[in-house]
Amino acid sequence: MFRRYISFVALFLYVSVAAVAQINTERVTRMGRNAMYYEDYVVSIQYFNQVISAKPYLYEPYYLRGLAKFYLGDYKGAEADCTMAIERNPFVVTTYNIRGLARINMNNFDGAAQDYSNITRNDPDNQTIWHDLVICYLNAKQYNQADSTLNVIIGKWPKYSKAFTLKAQLALQRQDTIKAEENLSKSLELNPYDADAWSVRGALRLARRKYKEGEADFDQAIHLNSKNANNYIDRALCRYHQDNYRGAMEDYDIALDIDPKNFLGHYNRGMLRAYVGDDNRAIEDFNFVLQIEPDNMFALFNRARLLDATGDYHAAIRDYSKVLKEYPNFWEGYHMRAQARKKVGDTKGAAADEFKLVKYNFNMMYGGNNVRVKTKTRKKSSRNLNEYEQLVEDDNDETIQHYASAYRGRVQENKANSSFLPMFVLTFYPKKSEVHNSIYYNSVVDALNALYILPEKMYISGDEANMTEEQVALHQEDVDAQTRAIQKDGGSAMRYFARAADYAQLMDFESAMADADSCIARDNRNLLGYFMRAVVRFKKMKSAASEQAKEQSAIAQLEYKLILKDLDEAIRISPTFSYTYYNRGNVLAEMQNYPAAIADYDHAIALDRNLAEAYYNRGLVYIKTNHIEKGVADLSKAGEMGLYSAYSLIKKYNIEMKKKQN
Secondary structure, three states: OHHHHHHHHHHHHHHHHHHHHHHHHHHHHHHHHHHHHOOOHHHHHHHHHHHHHHOOOOOHHHHHHHHHHHHHOOHHHHHHHHHHHHHHOOOOHHHHHHHHHHHHHOOOHHHHHHHHHHHHHHOOOOHHHHHHHHHHHHHOOOHHHHHHHHHHHHHHOOOOHHHHHHHHHHHHHOOOHHHHHHHHHHHHHHOOOOHHHHHHHHHHHHHOOOHHHHHHHHHHHHHHOOOOHHHHHHHHHHHHHOOOHHHHHHHHHHHHHHOOOOHHHHHHHHHHHHHOOOHHHHHHHHHHHHHHOOOOHHHHHHHHHHHHHOOOHHHHHHHHHHHHHHOOOOHHHHHHHHHHHHHOOOHHHHHHHHHHHHHOOHHHHHHHHHOOOOOOEEEOOOOOHHHOOOEEEOOOOOOOOOOOOOOOOOOHHHOOOOOOOOOOEEEOOEOOOOOOOOEEOOHHHHHHHHOOOOOOOOEEEOOEOOOOHHHHHHHHHHHHHHHHHHHHHOOOHHHHHHHHHHHHHOOOHHHHHHHHHHHHHHOOOOHHHHHHHHHHHHHHHHOOOOHHHHHHOHHHHHHHHHHHHHHHHHHHHOOOOHHHHHHHHHHHHHOOOHHHHHHHHHHHHHHOOOOHHHHHHHHHHHHHOOOHHHHHHHHHHHHHOOOOHHHHHHHHHHHHHHHHHO
């Protein structure tokens, strides 16, 4: 009987411990997901490591850790973790998707094709996966498989325009430019709003010397996507070949406004400037090219000619000499250097150069290399220096291989460009920017740091940096230290606040809120306690799995009310703490209570005229309420203060204003 009792107790304890372990692993997994949402992938990996140690038979922590590694660029590690997840559960198609993407990034296209092929068997109506499977076959040079797969796609979705775009890519890789153009035309019949297809057909027509048609295609591509510098570069070449130098120059100017470091843009604009006699500005373009490619002999020789033309003979001779050291049989260079040497009185050097020209019969001995090329452009890879007067075309064939997967960017990059900037937070690791100061100083936070109760200096910031492994370990150790101190003396309000700050940094939102509760219970005048609890509750909501449930459920509305209640209390305690008004404005904007949100942003700006984030978000609220002119003015102010992302929105909404005026 006694043995039976002991066995029962042992079984009960085993079941209880197992249940606790289950609850703990679910909680730790949730914390890992929180960290992933906020792109703190190192922290998330630490949490998934714990779950894997406790329950190595689960597939989910391996999958999630693999996803975190993928976002960090550790594709080998991502592949290994996804393989472990597949071994534990081979029926989750998203795992194959992530492993396929990891393999693509390692140029293992055969392996990626196997993964995508596996998904198509389990999810035959997933158009995105079929699309990506074709691209894998194309990169693996499995053209027959690509062709047969495209036929399946067209059979399933006959109006899927991108299938014909991929057909065109296949034709290009088989050197069939006529078939490629036919398929691109079919694609554009089905979807005339595909900027990429217009670009590729334009490039194809440019290569086939159909310059007028190519220019028309690039016109359409630019109309649909005005921020692609390459479209302007290619249209400029079409215009140049039609002797429209002014139009070509305008295109290069626009391309370099969009992409100031574009090599082809600077080189070709420099050539055009030289053609029209704008020598000094042409030299500026070649200076830029030579900063990128110091050994580019074409640019060096052209700069030498321009320096020669502007009277800087010594600099010209220096450049000529560098070119001739690399190309000792480039006779045009000797002729040019001889003339420059005469101009500076170096008759001996000039005579030596002229002697070389006499000694070698230019046409007889080096005819093939020395005949002046009559074409108007050359390929970038060309090493025939006699083509120095030609503009440059890129060597690469135009590609249209865009993977359709939703995992192709980081988590936050998938958000809309017109989303509100986030709340201000209390953080140990603010993200620093060269153009905008996202770190703000406040006497309340300075007083907190003076207590030396925190493991690191705390800041108030609009953006947080990701943590390193060492920083994660530091805060985990501080949690233990603060816990020991609380157990020893019962815990002061600031002890609980300090541990709440650690938990918040580690993305353990539930523990952070619990400690913030304890902090406020011991000191109901603690401004930062209310501020932190509101921010943590909001962050927890944002990282929830279902956006729809988060926005519409009764629980979500209750959470919003609790956040607003904490922010109201923080404002009552300190009416001059501008960040609280800003944060409350963010919550009200999320709830679409726009008049109240504007009032709070007004308060925040009145307290701090340099709060760029408040101008930015108020601008967005104005735009959402159809006060576009006011919104653009606020965005302009935010951009002036260093939030340069405002300018792309300004351009977008300026266009909308013009449409309304017309």
